[in-house]
Amino acid sequence: MEISTSSNIVTITGNIKTVNDFQTIKTTLDSLKLNESSIMVIVKASLSITSSVIGYLNKLILKDKIKIEMKIGDAQLMELLNELNLATTFKARKG
16 A cells, blocks of 8 residues: 655555554544645545544544545445445545
């Protein structure tokens, strides 16, 4: 997995599957939330997303009041978010 940022946009390329991936995402989003109230997360090609990342995104939205929007590049991941009723929470759309 690779991650890059530009302003309030976080782009994740590759599968999100390890504890290190979660830690990298968390560290990146933690630094952005200090100055941003809205963050766009682009997940280009991951087939899945770990429960720790889902939990952390929920915390950002519900506790920290950060507006999260997601663009999902993989149809399978988008379907998973829909099945888990998270697409609305994360404002996820195919993109």
